[in-house]
Amino acid sequence: EAGVTQFPSHSVIEKGQTVTLRCDPISGHDNLYWYRRVMGKEIKFLLHFVKESKQDESGMPNNRFLAERTGGTYSTLKVQPAELEDSGVYFCASSQAGRNTEAFFGQGTRLTVV
């Protein structure tokens, strides 16, 4: 069974450009989470999808960030326009429905804004 996959693994863009990150969760997982980790700090919550619906997007920093999950399958996270402080590693995780379930993480996308 394929795990959580994220694309691209690395992205270097200039300030003001647009970047779209993609996450393919494990098939059948209703829950999909986006997180960001900056330079060894906390794994900061961005948002949580249940199927195609945004359950909680309270962690999204501002309106430059837009997340979608069309059809409840893969998800994209678009940053437009990117700023220097958006640099970090963006992780996606998925889990099955239910409270006591393990979340599986992708390898992350390392975003560098220069």
Place this chain on the structure above:
Amino acid sequence: GQSLEQPSEVTAVEGAIVQINCTYQTSGFYGLSWYQQHDGGAPTFLSYNALDGLEETGRFSSFLSRSDSYGYLLLQELQMKDSASYFCAVRVLNNDMRFGAGTRLTVKP
């Protein structure tokens, strides 16, 4: 909102036992998870406690006290490969999951 506190760094020697504590403040608490992350890698699941008490999985054990809003991860017979960051995470209302800042464990020979 939620907040989690855990030590930023812990150092121990091979073969020793180390305990990483986590205290949390949150509403709608379901349970406490622990994840391990090696440098450059993805966080991987270690354990989940929904009820009070100790859960043992091989060399790793995790404990939860809901009344104290406290938990810990216990690592026994430490090995060099255990050097990594360890995160506690609360599972809250609507299955949201929030992480602490992580504890960097360094195992020395």
